[in-house]
Amino acid sequence: MTTVKETSRLESFSDGVFGFAITLLVLDIHVPTVSEGQDLLNLLMADWATYLSFLIGFFTILVCWINHHYMFDHIYKNNSKLLLLNGFKLLVVTFTPFATALISKYINTPQQSTAVSVYAFNFALMGTAMFFIWLYAVRMDLMKHESEALLKMITRYYFLATAMSVTIFILSFINIWICLGFSGIMFATFLFPEQMMAYAMRVLSARK
Amino acid sequence: MTTVKETSRLESFSDGVFGFAITLLVLDIHVPTVSEGQDLLNLLMADWATYLSFLIGFFTILVCWINHHYMFDHIYKNNSKLLLLNGFKLLVVTFTPFATALISKYINTPQQSTAVSVYAFNFALMGTAMFFIWLYAVRMDLMKHESEALLKMITRYYFLATAMSVTIFILSFINIWICLGFSGIMFATFLFPEQMMAYAMRVLSARK
Amino acid sequence: MTTVKETSRLESFSDGVFGFAITLLVLDIHVPTVSEGQDLLNLLMADWATYLSFLIGFFTILVCWINHHYMFDHIYKNNSKLLLLNGFKLLVVTFTPFATALISKYINTPQQSTAVSVYAFNFALMGTAMFFIWLYAVRMDLMKHESEALLKMITRYYFLATAMSVTIFILSFINIWICLGFSGIMFATFLFPEQMMAYAMRVLSARK
Amino acid sequence: MTTVKETSRLESFSDGVFGFAITLLVLDIHVPTVSEGQDLLNLLMADWATYLSFLIGFFTILVCWINHHYMFDHIYKNNSKLLLLNGFKLLVVTFTPFATALISKYINTPQQSTAVSVYAFNFALMGTAMFFIWLYAVRMDLMKHESEALLKMITRYYFLATAMSVTIFILSFINIWICLGFSGIMFATFLFPEQMMAYAMRVLSARK
Numbered sequence: 162m163t164t165v166k167e168t169s170r171l172e173s174f175s176d177g178v179f180g181f182a183i184t185l186l187v188l189d190i191h192v193p194t195v196s197e198g199q200d201l202l203n204l205l206m207a208d209w210a211t212y213l214s215f216l217i218g219f220f221t222i223l224v225c226w227i228n229h230h231y232m233f234d235h236i237y238k239n240n241s242k243l244l245l246l247n248g249f250k251l252l253v254v255t256f257t258p259f260a261t262a263l264i265s266k267y268i269n270t271p272q273q274s275t276a277v278s279v280y281a282f283n284f285a286l287m288g289t290a291m292f293f294i295w296l297y298a299v300r301m302d303l304m305k306h307e308s309e310a311l312l313k314m315i316t317r318y319y320f321l322a323t324a325m326s327v328t329i330f331i332l333s334f335i336n337i338w339i340c341l342g343f344s345g346i347m348f349a350t351f352l353f354p355e356q357m358m359a360y361a362m363r364v365l366s367a368r369k
Numbered sequence: 370m371t372t373v374k375e376t377s378r379l380e381s382f383s384d385g386v387f388g389f390a391i392t393l394l395v396l397d398i399h400v401p402t403v404s405e406g407q408d409l410l411n412l413l414m415a416d417w418a419t420y421l422s423f424l425i426g427f428f429t430i431l432v433c434w435i436n437h438h439y440m441f442d443h444i445y446k447n448n449s450k451l452l453l454l455n456g457f458k459l460l461v462v463t464f465t466p467f468a469t470a471l472i473s474k475y476i477n478t479p480q481q482s483t484a485v486s487v488y489a490f491n492f493a494l495m496g497t498a499m500f501f502i503w504l505y506a507v508r509m510d511l512m513k514h515e516s517e518a519l520l521k522m523i524t525r526y527y528f529l530a531t532a533m534s535v536t537i538f539i540l541s542f543i544n545i546w547i548c549l550g551f552s553g554i555m556f557a558t559f560l561f562p563e564q565m566m567a568y569a570m571r572v573l574s575a576r577k
Numbered sequence: 578m579t580t581v582k583e584t585s586r587l588e589s590f591s592d593g594v595f596g597f598a599i600t601l602l603v604l605d606i607h608v609p610t611v612s613e614g615q616d617l618l619n620l621l622m623a624d625w626a627t628y629l630s631f632l633i634g635f636f637t638i639l640v641c642w643i644n645h646h647y648m649f650d651h652i653y654k655n656n657s658k659l660l661l662l663n664g665f666k667l668l669v670v671t672f673t674p675f676a677t678a679l680i681s682k683y684i685n686t687p688q689q690s691t692a693v694s695v696y697a698f699n700f701a702l703m704g705t706a707m708f709f710i711w712l713y714a715v716r717m718d719l720m721k722h723e724s725e726a727l728l729k730m731i732t733r734y735y736f737l738a739t740a741m742s743v744t745i746f747i748l749s750f751i752n753i754w755i756c757l758g759f760s761g762i763m764f765a766t767f768l769f770p771e772q773m774m775a776y777a778m779r780v781l782s783a784r785k
Numbered sequence: 786m787t788t789v790k791e792t793s794r795l796e797s798f799s800d801g802v803f804g805f806a807i808t809l810l811v812l813d814i815h816v817p818t819v820s821e822g823q824d825l826l827n828l829l830m831a832d833w834a835t836y837l838s839f840l841i842g843f844f845t846i847l848v849c850w851i852n853h854h855y856m857f858d859h860i861y862k863n864n865s866k867l868l869l870l871n872g873f874k875l876l877v878v879t880f881t882p883f884a885t886a887l888i889s890k891y892i893n894t895p896q897q898s899t900a901v902s903v904y905a906f907n908f909a910l911m912g913t914a915m916f917f918i919w920l921y922a923v924r925m926d927l928m929k930h931e932s933e934a935l936l937k938m939i940t941r942y943y944f945l946a947t948a949m950s951v952t953i954f955i956l957s958f959i960n961i962w963i964c965l966g967f968s969g970i971m972f973a974t975f976l977f978p979e980q981m982m983a984y985a986m987r988v989l990s991a992r993k
Contacts, residue, residue, distance in 0.1 A: 170438055173381060173797060177388025180801025181597075183879060184809065185392060190883045192890050201896035205903065219879070223872045227865065230794055241435065241561040248431045255391060255427070259398045266400050272409035279413065353865040378646055381589060385596025389805075393600065449643065449769040456639045463599060463635070467606045471617075474608050480617035487621065586854055589797060593804025601808060657851065657977040664847045671807060671843070675814045682816050688825035695829065
């Protein structure tokens with residue numbers, strides 16, 4: 162029995178939103194105006210916070226897209242509730258350019274912790290939305306026939322995503338550099354979902 | 370006899386426009402500038418009207434996309450007039466970021482009723498456009514072979530969409546909070562077209 | 578012998594550009610600022626030139642997309658030169674929001690004829706690009722097997738597009754309202770390529 | 786044995802980013818404000834640097850898309866590392882509107898060499914990213930079954946892309962017009978990858 166992929170329009174709409182949101186980030190990098198006696202290169206260098214937040218925003222959305230892609234490699238059936246959960250996820254994605262613009266403007270100012278907390282709150286919602294999309298798809302059996310063990314492993318993986326992203330939110334109130342550093346660790350953990358799951362499955366079968 | 374889906378390019382073009390319009394909404398959330406003695410969090414909180422209208426705009430376009438998706442699950446054939454009707458629908462969609470920007474700026478000011486009326490007018494056009502796309506597709510038999518009863522039920526459903534969205538426009542002249550509340554009811558009614566129609570069909574066959 | 582459609586990525590990239598360009602038009606509609614004693618509705622009404630140029634821009638790109646869609650219903654094979662010709666066409670499409678922004682700002686001012694001429698120049702390039710894409714595809718036989726007669730008829734149709742759009746450019750130097758009116762006639766002529774060609778083929782076969 | 790194309794979602798996401806970045810370029814062309822005694826046409830003409838950089842940005846992204854398209858005509862399998870390499874490539878693409886905006890503002894000013902160097906640096910990253918995507922795909926054998934000789938030829942072609950784009954970066958420190966001229970030569974070399982490779986293969990087999 163072949164299962165027809167019903168989620169293709171959901172995926173193409175989501176790809177559109179991911180793609181636009183990631184490209185919109187560039188609008189936040191402003192061309193500086195050089196006054197007399199100033200040098201353009203120095204002005205550009207002084208703007209490091211803007212480039213840093215551009216990179217943070219870019220990797221946030223890219224990692225999110227990579228995992229969305231990975232999830233929907235497994236999800237084949239579709240229904241209105243999945244569309245709604247996915248819609249909530251996209252809401253958070255479209256909000257990301259604003260959250261990174263806040264970081265870009267307020268890092269290294271007294272307001273930086275608020276800015277990073279807003280970003281981290283957005284990030285926590287992103288991780289949580291991801292987990293609930295997956296959980297719902299597993300519960301309703303919207304999957305192509307996959308091994309039980311793999312599905313369970315992936316569920317744990319995205320539960321970890323929620324836990325880590327909520328931790329990042331909490332860390333944002335303590336120290337923003339630890340918070341951003343921990344975000345980096347999270348990016349690394351979720352950059353290669355395929356390899357991570359393949360590795361975890363090998364470990365699992367070796368144990369038996 | 371298999372029916373080839375002729376509407377795939379119409380759908381991908383529409384997905385692009387929907388996805389882009391929904392992402393553009395974020396450009397309307399401006400990063401506030403903190404003056405001395407002010408707190409960024411307070412400033413962000415004070416901006417609740419902006420987030421509210423971001424959410425209104427987002428759900429307006431999302432619900433619209435979900436129903437577009439639902440309709441085109443049934444529509445298989447294509448012709449230039451359908452492209453034009455769909456084009457009118459997209460015109461209204463691309464106008465939505467402007468309508469929500471008006472709400473964002475003028476809610477809680479003496480001009481709020483005009484702002485909400487413009488939004489509601491746009492909304493009424495959206496509902497009406499939806500209905501006419503469906504009506505045209507049914508009349509011209511652009512469908513995959515479906516049960517007559519289901520098609521009729523869907524026609525009534527989208528006639529309801531027109532009636533509700535026009536009512537929302539009228540309510541905008543009476544009281545904007547009732548108007549926005551009624552919009553919420555309409556969102557709920559059209560968030561799950563698939564389940565709604567499945568339920569209606571069960572009720573229908575139970576009656577017989 | 579089935580011919581595989583090689584142009585699908587060209588089409589999806591083009592759909593993206595068309596869809597974004599058409600949605601970007603809304604950024605040109607600015608939310609007015611109400612001063613004391615003013616009324617928002619009056620201010621919005623006074624901005625009719627903006628809505629007019631939004632509509633002009635929207636229909637320009639929509640008609641262009643409809644005809645692009647119609648052409649690529651016939652074109653199946655692909656090569657780098659077709660990509661380049663199509664790239665030139667997309668260059669003109671992405672320029673359209675700027676051309677309509679010029680109209681929006683300068684209509685009803687002494688500079689209006691320059692603004693309309695720039696728009697009409699862009700329009701003439703669009704018509705010409707369309708014609709050359711088609712001509713190239715016919716010459717290189719990139720088609721699905723179609724009747725010779727239909728292909729010739731379509732060639733004439735898009736030659737007409739070039740002739741009309743160049744005429745519109747010339748008219749822009751004489752009188753802008755005649756120019757915009759004639760653009761309306763051109764929109765009507767190219768809004769339904771499928772029906773127009775079907776009608777022309779019936780006339781042709783009746784003559785024989 | 787048929788090989789299923791696994792890269793379709795990667796391609797559609799990339800098409801979105803390319804299409805959006807190429808359309809965003811138009812936001813950098815500002816509608817001039819005419820003061821008394823001035824003429825709109827003269828003001829538009831005076832803005833030649835803006836149009837030039839719009840064209841440079843457009844062709845940069847277009848050529849990049851054409852070659853991305855060409856590469857993924859050969860690449861069929863997918864994995865997370867390819868997604869990451871492609872993500873890096875898209876990062877550079879989304880940065881392009883900023884780099885061309887720099888040229889637009891600072892060409893013909895004392896800061897022009899810095900502006901062109903930033904653009905050329907972005908360009909060198911683009912060429913290099915392209916080469917590494919290809920190299921990785923060849924090493925990991927993500928290909929549809931192709932002739933060894935063709936794959937080697939393409940590897941050399943994209944190594945040339947890296948070499949030329951790095952040369953352009955170096956030239957930007959010497960003379961910006963030579964640098965931009967050499968960019969034009971590079972555009973010409975990579976505008977028709979298909980023809981170039983077909984030609985190179987014919988030369989190769991003639992030699993034997």
